Amino acid sequence: MISIFDISLQLNGFPIKKAKAELDEILNLSDEEYAVFLQNKKREIVDFHLKNNAFYKKLVGDKIDLKWEDLPVLNKQNLQKPLEERLSKGYTKKNVYINKTSGSSGTPFVFAKDKYAHALTWASYIMRFDWFEIDFNHSYQARFYGIPMDFVGYQKERFKDFLTHRFRFPIFDLSDAVLAKFLRKFRTKKFNYINGYTSSIVLFAKYLEQKNIILNDVCPTLKACFVTSEMLFESDKKLLEKQFRIPIINEYGAAELDLIAFENPNKEWQVNAETLFVEILDENNQILPYGKEGRIVITSLFNKAHPFIRYEIGDIGILDEKSTLKKPILKKLIGRTNDVALLPSGKKSPGLTFYYVTKSIIEDDGNVKEFIIKQTKLDTFEIEYISDKELVSYQIKKIEEAITLYLEPNLNFSFTRKTVLERTNRGKLKQFKSY
Numbered sequence: 001m002i003s004i005f006d007i008s009l010q011l012n013g014f015p016i017k018k019a020k021a022e023l024d025e026i027l028n029l030s031d032e033e034y035a036v037f038l039q040n041k042k043r044e045i046v047d048f049h050l051k052n053n054a055f056y057k058k059l060v061g062d063k064i065d066l067k068w069e070d071l072p073v074l075n076k077q078n079l080q081k082p083l084e085e086r087l088s089k090g091y092t093k094k095n096v097y098i099n100k101t102s103g104s105s106g107t108p109f110v111f112a113k114d115k116y117a118h119a120l121t122w123a124s125y126i127m128r129f130d131w132f133e134i135d136f137n138h139s140y141q142a143r144f145y146g147i148p149m150d151f152v153g154y155q156k157e158r159f160k161d162f163l164t165h166r167f168r169f170p171i172f173d174l175s176d177a178v179l180a181k182f183l184r185k186f187r188t189k190k191f192n193y194i195n196g197y198t199s200s201i202v203l204f205a206k207y208l209e210q211k212n213i214i215l216n217d218v219c220p221t222l223k224a225c226f227v228t229s230e231m232l233f234e235s236d237k238k239l240l241e242k243q244f245r246i247p248i249i250n251e252y253g254a255a256e257l258d259l260i261a262f263e264n265p266n267k268e269w270q271v272n273a274e275t276l277f278v279e280i281l282d283e284n285n286q287i288l289p290y291g292k293e294g295r296i297v298i299t300s301l302f303n304k305a306h307p308f309i310r311y312e313i314g315d316i317g318i319l320d321e322k323s324t325l326k327k328p329i330l331k332k333l334i335g336r337t338n339d340v341a342l343l344p345s346g347k348k349s350p351g352l353t354f355y356y357v358t359k360s361i362i363e364d365d366g367n368v369k370e371f372i373i374k375q376t377k378l379d380t381f382e383i384e385y386i387s388d389k390e391l392v393s394y395q396i397k398k399i400e401e402a403i404t405l406y407l408e409p410n411l412n413f414s415f416t417r418k419t420v421l422e423r424t425n426r427g428k429l430k431q432f433k434s435y
Contacts, residue, residue: 003137008163009122014097019119023127026274034273034326041301042068042277049307052089055081056307073285073297074311076101079109083306087112091305101256111256114305120275121258128262132224132247134193140221141166142186144196144204167191171200172423179207186219193223194244198230203369205236205243216245226251230431231333252333254313257300261330271319271328275302278328279310280319291321293334341434344379345408354381354403354432367391372421375434380412390417 009016029037046066049056059072079086083093096112113121126136143166147157161168167189169182182204194201208215216222225244228251240248250269252261257276264270271278279287280294288294296317300308320329341349354373371385383399385391396415403411423430 005137005164009119013095013115014119014122015116016119016122019116019123020126023120023123023274027127029326031324031326038273038277038301038325042299045299045301045304045307046071046309048304049088049309052304053086053307055086056309069285069287071310073281074307074309076109076312076314079111083110083112086306088305088307096305099255101254109256111308112306113256113300113303117275117300117303117305120302124259124272124275128259128264129193129226131265132193132249134224136164138165139192139223140190142189142191142194142196143168144171144194144200145169146171166195169196169200171197173420174200174203176207179204183208183211183213183218186215189219190221191219192221194225196226196228198227198232198236199370201225201227202236202240205240206369208243209239213243214245215243222246224249228253252330254298257298257308257311257313260296260298260313261333268320269330269333271323271330273326273328275300277301278319278330280317281312290319290323291331293318293332296333341375341381341407341432342378343408343411347408349407370421372430373432375432379410380414382414382416384416384418384421386418386421391415 006016026034026037050060059074059078060066063070083098087093087096091112091114093112096114097118098110098112100110122136129136129139141164143161145168147154147168147170158168167185169185205215222244224247225240226249227240232248232250237248237250250263251259252269253259259272260276260278261269261271277299279297279299280292281297282288282292282294293316295312296315297310297312298308299310316334317330318332318334320331323329341354343349367389368385368387368391371383374382374384376382396413400413403413
């Protein structure tokens with residue numbers, strides 16, 4: 001069979017063969033050799049951008065004899081300026097890969113990668129999917145993603161799906177009638193794997209649970225399910241494993257960087273140390289040891305078109321104590337840093353706290369399908385939810401008791417039942433938002 005996926009990358013100027021070869025070389029380095037490789041790559045990428053990127057040079061300033069820890073920490077606000085002002089010498093919009101971040105962090109921007117760096121991203125995906133016997137060129141993907149709704153964008157995406165051997169399930173409407181159609185596709189098509197947004201795949205699993213259907217019985221060719229873009233909670237993972245009966249693999253990535261971490265067959269969240277360097281920093285930008293919780297800061301070791309050096313992605317995490325330079329393990333990923341509720345007492349609670357509060361109570365009977373929580377004032381929250389039946393007073397009272405327990409007393413909540421919840425333009429459900 002021809003390798004359409006690889007060929008389409010080559011034709012678009014992404015040297016996938018060369019990228020796969022370099023990735024193999026990096027993977028085969030010993031721990032000692034890897035430490036030298038990493039040192040060199042860090043120095044190379046910084047030197048390159050200091051010489052060739054006016055935007056980065058200005059950020060660093062006139063300091064000389066810089067140590068790694070003296071380099072500035074980039075954030076998304078730094079990058080919200082025209083792309084032309086951020087490109088390195090020799091790179092233009094014509095000869096780079098350009099995309100937008102999803103804006104799930106509330107701070108979207110346009111970014112660029114040189115074509116080789118982007119080819120390495122694909123090589124890194126291909127290698128990791130291969131851990132689970134999924135071959136990008138030949139395996140058939142059931143894709144739970146958004147899709148552009150304008151005619152040209154829609155057709156372009158569908159054509160890309162055809163080339164890359166995937167069938168797309170658009171996730172903007174996930175009512176039971178639509179999920180029934182999804183299920184019919186699984187009965188008639190020989191999918192090898194599922195890939196897409198966590199919340200929509202979880203909704204599909206809830207639908208199957210309701211109907212008492214195991215997906216692998218309906219579609220026995222399925223080998224694995226990869227979830228991305230949103231947090232996968234332990235209880236949701238158990239549900240997916242129960243209803244799909246295939247391995248559920250957790251992926252953590254960022255469009256502007258690469259695949260950041262990917263669950264390996266030993267169920268460890270292995271960080272991509274081949275093309276990225278991941279650090280955990282405290283609020284004073286000091287590097288924290290393994291096992292300590294802090295801000296995730298990432299350096300792209302290969303992207304020459306645009307600097308992502310010590311770039312703060314907006315997430316909080318912990319690298320496992322058993323991590324090594326060559327094989328870092330992400331022990332924990334804790335929601336987006338900006339999704340934090342400030343409470344009247346001065347306490348800060350991550351938005352995920354609310355998710356646990358409401359999840360622990362609401363979901364027992366499967367009545368509530370989805371919800372979002374909006375903080376409108378320090379002490380005032382609105383919960384919007386989709387459900388079969390309206391919440392009744394004793395359920396609301398239970399939620400309020402849990403909130404007192406997890407957060408603090410005397411907070412005001414209103415509950416509004418909706419038929420649809422607002423999603424981002426890419427179909428992601430942003431669980432908690434503080435105004």
